[in-house]
Each structure stands twice: as structure tokens, then as C-alpha cells.
């Protein structure tokens with residue numbers, strides 16, 4: 001059958017609203033905010049749907065994803081919720097329940113980092129105007145055909161290789177049928193019979209934060225990785241009206257399916273976090289859970305440990321978990337619910353369940369028995385996918401180092417503590433560690449240019465300083481103490497650029513701190529001023545302008561300062577002279593007073609302590 005010319009179709013179906021390149025474009029640009037305002041008039045036939053009361057629950061992964069909430073806010077809300085429920089951990093959130101074995105398998109859906117949809121040349125987009133990137137095929141226009149976008153394969157392969165999978169030389173696409181408003185064709189194209197990658201694994205280490213019961217490390221099998229289409233985004237509006245944004249329909253996803261080999265809730269959460277980081281490290285996916293780019297479905301079952309049959313219990317599936325913490329919380333709640341049911345003599349029915357942030361119970365969405373028959377069939381319009389071994393070899397060679405190797409290097413070569421190394425690699429989806437390297441290498445260049453220590457300076461001496469500042473001092477900026485701006489999170493590009501605290505400025509600051517050209521206190525004040533946007537001409541010029549260079553007190557001046565501080569402190573001095581145990585707290589008190597009395601840009605805490613300590617030690621009973 002010949003294909004209907006696009007022009008004819010568009011006139012017939014949309015009154016000429018199709019653009020010539022085959023993509024739907026809204027006639028009037030619809031600002032993002034309109035998503036919560038009245039429906040865009042030109043898109044009405046597609047973007048509204050009046051849900052009849054008897055509509056079934058959404059199937060598969062089409063349970064609505066809530067609009068992305070910043071991770072920071074989510075974590076705060078979760079912490080608040082936890083505080084409300086009492087800080088004390090209840091018995092229920094332990095990692096094990098005596099007499100029972102928990103089993104978990106996870107399906108992770110991740111959006112691939114690619115500019116095109118899976119079977120059309122429409123752009124993938126995040127937060128663009130609704131329905132502005134929609135090809136004819138994406139909305140199942142009759143006569144439109146899928147055209148596999150080969151570029152989408154590259155990030156998918158990188159993801160599968162990073163998960164140690166065997167790439168299949170030939171794989172195929174299948175149709176999974178179901179009827180729901182977010183899937184215009186009535187089926188999703190996925191890989192059911194022959195996925196492109198199988199038999200992988202991922203190793204989780206104790207330092208990743210797995211449950212102590214899992215020991216030093218645990219390796220979890222990856223059953224398969226498959227490519228598939230995403231669905232349209234549904235936004236619930238008032239009165240049973242659902243708005244649809246087809247920008248997401250047909251966007252390429254991978255589904256990573258683990259073996260049912262997880263036995264502790266925290267380890268399951270760690271697995272999702274580690275896979276998220278891995279996918280971002282190999283550039284397979286650019287966004288994580290916090291922006292809705294990665295969603296996890298957890299399959300949970302329990303069985304009695306003394307069950308001789310050794311078969312796994314019936315699983316239930318909790319769909320669309322959107323934070324790492326909810327993975328752990330939902331598994332615990334579902335495990336405990338299943339145990340309660342079985343203890344009461346009831347059976348677990350195979351069903352799909354949901355979870356909302358802050359809740360304590362999973363809730364039934366639908367039963368698997370009544371589930372739509374997916375009627376899987378090979379897609380007759382799509383040729384088999386043939387992947388050459390040369391491409392695989394090339395991609396293997398060009399994979400970046402894994403986060404595990406990165407952490408090892410930060411610890412052994414740069415001398416960071418394991419905790420700092422892990423945090424650096426884990427936060428901001430790997431962007432913070434990029435930022436760390438930028439700052440570190442600039443500081444290194446400045447030190448080398450001095451020609452004082454030249455190449456000989458031990459990198460560990462300043463790497464620890466840079467690590468501490470890029471992690472902890474930067475972290476401190478965003479606490480409420482910094483005033484209204486203090487709530488503004490630092491943002492990093494994937495390349496490690498930060499507009500609020502540019503790496504070039506921080507490296508200047510840290511170089512001068514390392515060289516003791518400025519004091520730590522001054523450095524902290526400068527960093528805060530930088531973050532608040534008060535240093536128009538940068539760090540170096542602020543130091544010059546306000547003469548903040550460290551001009552350390554002479555030994556005589558330190559002595560005079562100590563005298564000034566000790567005046568009127570006879571009672572404290574008496575304690576030094578008489579108490580058998582050295583009153584360390586009192587020394588700290590005197591030192592604090594000395595630091596406050598001295599000029600910030602002239603006093604070095606270590607030298608001030610030396611002077612004060614010598615004074616005090618002369619008073620000690622043993623010195624007499």
C-alpha cells in the first residue's frame with residue numbers, strides 16, 4: 001500500500017497544523033507555566049482527555065510520574081516527615097525480619113542521552129513547550145513508519161557495557177499491546193524476545209552503604225537490558241481531565257532488569273543509586289531520579305527461611321519510585337505487609353502497587369490477573385538490530401573509568417578520606433568531582449609556577465585541602481546562615497562548571513590559603529562573598545582592595561596579644577596551676593578569646609595556640 005502524502009494527512013486530520021518537517025508544532029508557543037493553566041487551544045484534540053469513571057488503572061510504567069521536585073526539597077520533606085514520626089527507628093525498618101527472607105528484583109527505566117527519539121527524528125526534550133517535539137510516527141498517524149535512529153544505540157550500548165553485559169549480535173523489537181491515552185499507537189515498542197544485552201552484573205561494596213548483613217560486597221546479576229519507547233507525560237488537571245504532553249512519547253529508554261538477588265532494602269536502594277551514577281558517568285543518561293529521568297519499579301517477595309521448597313514467594317511490583325530513599329522505604333513497607341498477610345494465613349496475590357513519598361504503606365493499583373494481555377509480537381515494521389563486534393570493541397575502549405576506580409584513585413593517589421572520596425563522586429551526578437579536578441589542577445599549576453616546590457610538592461598536601469573545600473565548605477554555603485540566598489543550591493554542569501563559585505576563583509582562593517597568604521577565616525569570608533555575588537572583580541582583587549593579605553604578628557605581638565587576653569582571667573589561670581588533669585576546654589576558651597581579639601588577617605590559629613600553650617604550661621604543677 002502506498003503511503004498517504006503527509007500534506008494530505010495533515011489537512012485531513014489536523015486542519016493544516018503540521019509543519020513541513022513532519023513534526024507537530026503548536027501554532028502559538030505555549031510557555032511551560034501553561035501546563036498548569038488552561039489547555040492550549042490548538043492542541044485541544046490531543047491534549048485533553050476526559051477520563052470516564054470506569055477507566056482501568058494505568059498499566060505498565062504509565063502510572064503517572066509526579067512533576068519533578070528538586071531532590072533537595074524532597075529530601076528535606078522526607079526528613080521532616082521522619083522527624084514527625086519520631087526519630088527513633090522502629091523495629092519495622094530493620095534490614096531483616098527473623099524467620100523470613102526478603103527477595104527483590106528491580107527494573108530501572110532510564111532516559112537515554114540522545115537528541116532523537118527512538119523511531120522518529122523528533123528531538124528529545126526536557127521542559128520544552130508541550131507538544132513541540134512530536135513527529136507523525138510518535139502520535140501514530142496512519143501511514144507513518146518507525147525509522148530506527150541509530151544514534152540512540154550508542155548510549156544504550158555504553159550503559160550495557162558499563163553493567164558488564166554481553167551484547168547480542170542480533171536483537172529485535174517487539175510490540176507490547178495495551179490501550180491507554182499516553183500511547184497513541186496502542187502498543188509500546190520494546191525488546192521482549194531478544195533484548196540487545198544480557199547477563200551483566202554490578203558489584204556493590206560496603207563503602208557504597210549496603211546493608212551490613214551483605215558483608216564487604218555483593219554482586220547482583222543484570223538479567224537483561226532492553227531498548228524501548230517512553231510514553232507521553234500525563235498531567236492530571238481538575239475534574240478528571242488529563243493533559244498530555246507528547247514531547248516524551250517515543251523518547252528512547254533502556255530498561256535494566258536485575259535478577260531477584262537482592263535481600264536487603266538498603267542494598268536495593270544502593271543498587272539504584274550506583275546504577276544511576278554509572279549511567280551518568282558513561283554519559284548514557286544525563287539526568288537522574290531528581291529530574292524524572294530515571295524511575296525504578298521494585299519487585300518484592302518474601303518466603304519463610306525454613307521453607308523446604310526453596311522457591312521464591314509470589315512477587316508484587318511497586319511502580320515508579322522516584323527517589324533512592326523511597327526505594328528502601330517502599331520495600332520495607334511491602335515486605336512487612338506481605339509478612340503480615342502470610343502470618344494471618346492469607347495469600348499474596350500477584351499485583352501492581354503504588355507508593356507515595358512520605359507514606360508508610362504501599363497501595364494496590366491493580367491485580368496482575370486482570371492485567372491487559374500484552375499480546376507480544378515481533379514488530380513487522382522494524383528490521384533486526386545487528387551490532388558489529390568492532391563497534392562494541394571501540395565503545396569498550398572509550399568507556400571512562402568507573403566510579404569505583406575513581407574513588408580508589410581519590411583515596412590512594414590524592415589522599416582523600418574514603419568518605420570524602422565517595423561523597424565527591426556521588427553528589428551532583430558526578431559533576432562535583434569534575435569541579436574538584438578543575439580546582440585541583442589549577443592550584444597545582446599555580447604551585448608549580450612558583451618554582452618553590454615545583455614538581456616536588458606532594459599532591460596529597462593540597463588535594464585534601466581542595467577536597468575539603470569543594471565538598472564541605474561549599475556545602476556550608478547553602479545553609480540558612482547565609483541569609484535568603486543561602487537556600488539557593490549550587491548548580492554544576494556535567495562538565496563541572498559552577499557559575500556561583502567559578503573554579504578559577506576557588507582555585508585562587510585555595511592557592512593563597514595553601515601558601516598561607518591569607519588566613520582560613522578570611523578565605524571562608526571571601527568564599528561566602530563570592531557565593532553571594534559580592535566580589536565583582538574576583539577573589540584576587542578583593543584581597544588587594546581590602547588588604548586582606550596575611551601579615552602575621554611578630555612573636556612579640558603574639559606575646560602582647562596573649563597578655564591582653566589573660567588579663568582578668570585569674571580564676572582560669574588558677575585552674576591551670578592547680579588541676580591535676582590538663583583543662584583543655586579552658587585552653588580552647590582562651591584561644592577563642594585570642595582569635596577574636598586579634599586581627600583576622602594577621603593571626604594564625606596554630607601559632608596563636610603555640611604561644612598560649614607555652615604560657616599556660618609554665619603555670620602547670622609539673623612545670624614548677
Ligand SMILES: Nc1ncnc2c1ncn2[C@@H]1O[C@H](COP(=O)(O)OP(=O)(O)OP(=O)(O)O)[C@@H](O)[C@H]1O
Pocket residue numbers: 060103104105106107257258259260261297299300301312313314315317
Ligand atoms: N519472586 C520474585 N521476587 C522478587 N522479585 C522477582 C521475583 N521473580 C521475579 N522477580 C523480579 O521481577 C522483575 C521482573 O521484571 P520483567 O521486566 O522481567 O517482568 P515484568 O515485571 O512482568 O514486566 P513489566 O513490568 O516490564 O511489564 C525482575 O527484576 C526479577 O528479578
Ligand SMILES: [Mg+2]
Pocket residue numbers: 107255257
Ligand atoms: Mg519490566
Ligand SMILES: [Mg+2]
Pocket residue numbers: 107297317
Ligand atoms: Mg515489572
